[in-house]
Amino acid sequence: MVADRPRYFSRCAAFALTFATVLVIAGCSDDDEEPKGYTSDPKTLTIVAGSEQQAVLETIVKPWCESKKYTCRFTLKGSVDQARALASGSQDYDAYWFASSVFSQLGDKSGVLQDVKPMFLTPIVYAGWRSEMDKLGLVGNADVQIGGILEAVESGRTKVWVTNPTQSNSGATVLFGFMNFFAGNGPGQALTQQQLDSPAVQDGVTRLIQAMDSTPPSTGTLMNECLAHQDRCRTMFTYEDLVIEKNQELVRSGREPLYAVYPKGSLAISDAPLGFFPHGNSSDGPKRQIFQELQSYLVRDADASAKLLKLGRRPATSIGLTLDNPDLSVFNPQWGIQANLREQGIVYPSAAVIQLALDRYQTRYRKPVDAFYCLDGSGSMGDNNGWDGIKDAAHQIFDQDQAAVNYLLTHPKDKTTVAIFNSDLTAGSPWTVEGDNAGQLHGLTERIVGYSPAGGTNMYACLERAATALRGTPLKGLIIVMSDGKSETGGRNSAVNAVKSLGIPIVAIAFGEDADPDQLREVANATGGSFFQQNDLVAALRQAAGYK
Numbered sequence: 283m284v285a286d287r288p289r290y291f292s293r294c295a296a297f298a299l300t301f302a303t304v305l306v307i308a309g310c311s312d313d314d315e316e317p318k319g320y321t322s323d324p325k326t327l328t329i330v331a332g333s334e335q336q337a338v339l340e341t342i343v344k345p346w347c348e349s350k351k352y353t354c355r356f357t358l359k360g361s362v363d364q365a366r367a368l369a370s371g372s373q374d375y376d377a378y379w380f381a382s383s384v385f386s387q388l389g390d391k392s393g394v395l396q397d398v399k400p401m402f403l404t405p406i407v408y409a410g411w412r413s414e415m416d417k418l419g420l421v422g423n424a425d426v427q428i429g430g431i432l433e434a435v436e437s438g439r440t441k442v443w444v445t446n447p448t449q450s451n452s453g454a455t456v457l458f459g460f461m462n463f464f465a466g467n468g469p470g471q472a473l474t475q476q477q478l479d480s481p482a483v484q485d486g487v488t489r490l491i492q493a494m495d496s497t498p499p500s501t502g503t504l505m506n507e508c509l510a511h512q513d514r515c516r517t518m519f520t521y522e523d524l525v526i527e528k529n530q531e532l533v534r535s536g537r538e539p540l541y542a543v544y545p546k547g548s549l550a551i552s553d554a555p556l557g558f559f560p561h562g563n564s565s566d567g568p569k570r571q572i573f574q575e576l577q578s579y580l581v582r583d584a585d586a587s588a589k590l591l592k593l594g595r596r597p598a599t600s601i602g603l604t605l606d607n608p609d610l611s612v613f614n615p616q617w618g619i620q621a622n623l624r625e626q627g628i629v630y631p632s633a634a635v636i637q638l639a640l641d642r643y644q645t646r647y648r649k650p651v652d653a654f655y656c657l658d659g660s661g662s663m664g665d666n667n668g669w670d671g672i673k674d675a676a677h678q679i680f681d682q683d684q685a686a687v688n689y690l691l692t693h694p695k696d697k698t699t700v701a702i703f704n705s706d707l708t709a710g711s712p713w714t715v716e717g718d719n720a721g722q723l724h725g726l727t728e729r730i731v732g733y734s735p736a737g738g739t740n741m742y743a744c745l746e747r748a749a750t751a752l753r754g755t756p757l758k759g760l761i762i763v764m765s766d767g768k769s770e771t772g773g774r775n776s777a778v779n780a781v782k783s784l785g786i787p788i789v790a791i792a793f794g795e796d797a798d799p800d801q802l803r804e805v806a807n808a809t810g811g812s813f814f815q816q817n818d819l820v821a822a823l824r825q826a827a828g829y830k
Contacts, residue, residue, distance in 0.1 A: 334452075367389070378556070387633040399557075409542040426544065445497065472635075492649050505528060546625060591608075603623040645694060649758040659733055669733070678820060681724050700712060700713050764790075764822065777805075793819055
């Protein structure tokens with residue numbers, strides 16, 4: 283998940299429902315002044331956290347800050363953006379709260395974070411609709427080995443989703459759990475580079491990843507889209523606490539619940555590490571005190587522990603993953619949840635091995651993708667600075683030095699096509715690059731940078747061309763379309779029918795207030811794709827590229 287430029291509302295109200303969110307609590311005012319990131323105010327704590335922590339922030343941390351008269355600011359960012367910010371030495375935050383140690387290791391290679399401690403635990407599970415898991419023979423079996431899960435995944439009898447491991451902690455933890463299994467490691471033995479290089483690991487992981495039907499870029503997106511499209515998403519790898527959280531919602535609405543099983547023998551656990559980022563000024567002392575008070579509250583306070591358990595988070599101080607007197611309405615055995623899970627989690631490898639494994643996911647393990655970008659080049663994109671965002675995004679996606687930083691490297695067998703549209707296709711586009719030649723991919727960036735927005739808006743002309751280009755492709759297809767306006771409707775029916783017949787998803791991005799979300803949502807829904815409204819095009823196009 284990637285960051286957005288958040289919006290703010292008076293009276294500390296609310297959340298910008300995009301890819302990063304800022305919540306400010308305590309010390310609120312009636313004006314609309316936007317918080318400015320880090321402040322040296324010794325009673326203000328600014329925390330950047332993974333989206334997985336949102337419920338904890340809202341229901342546990344927020345009331346604690348209010349009761350202490352502290353001003354607490356929370357920004358929700360995805361794993362990659364947190365790691366990037368930390369690695370770059372960003373001074374915007376007092377503390378980093380990752381979902382797991384995987385991306386915190388990548389971001390903190392220089393060891394800047396201090397007082398890093400796990401706040402709670404949640405294992406990764408293989409879950410699916412109860413009827414589907416029953417069909418797979420997994421319901422009622424409390425001892426499902428990871429090999430049995432692998433057999434179900436590779437059998438072709440179900441549709442399986444997992445997040446992109448290079449963009450999301452949950453996908454990364456799944457990846458390392460299976461890598462440990464393919465390497466023959468026990469839970470206490472970390473994967474080595476020699477094992478990573480072995481045919482057993484390389485072949486096993488490639489088979490596993492290529493058996494996945496969808497790889498959304500964030501856990502929140504996976505959960506929301508899977509629950510919204512039960513026909514397309516039958517099983518998934520996700521966090522135990524999110525299965526609990528979503529099942530509570532599903533049961534309340536009278537829907538079928540999810541059922542979870544645990545990959546015994548190679549169980550990956552998310553440990554929610556929270557670390558302090560010192561700024562080297564006089565505010566560090568009082569801020570660290572607030573930080574340590576918060577850590578102590580989350581880990582040791584009985585009230586906080588009870589609230590965490592209600593959310594399905596297991597205490598970091600428990601013996602293994604066992605719970606005393608568990609609430610079975612939360613840790614519900616009817617959902618496959620095992621309150622007393624006697625299983626040791628895997629040990630994550632070194633940062634160097636993590637980095638290499640994620641690089642190889644991009645260029646070896648994943649399915650090659652035939653991606654077609656439809657970019658709105660109408661005149662309004664010049665008026666609202668939207669084309670500047672497109673140019674910046676092109677550098678981050680197509681220029682391979684920047685793509686490496688974003689974990690979006692091009693696969694040697696990828697095919698990448700870029701088309702610019704106004705009232706029709708324009709500027710001599712589309713342009714196509716086959717493979718990962720860095721010079722040719724940079725050429726796409728140069729084409730985009732050299733274009734000047736002009737003319738009207740007809741995205742359907744571009745979608746018709748995309749359908750023609752992708753028909754019969756042997757690769758995993760993906761269409762990414764963005765627009766800032768209301769499209770002309772000439773050719774609409776033909777284009778929608780053409781892309782729908784492909785069976786290839788469209789990721790549709792609405793930019794700015796004048797974009798027509800209904801038109802973009804229609805083409806996304808018709809193809810089993812995704813729609814989002816986003817005012818930061820760099821973030822939006824990185825998010826879309828993360829579907830590879």
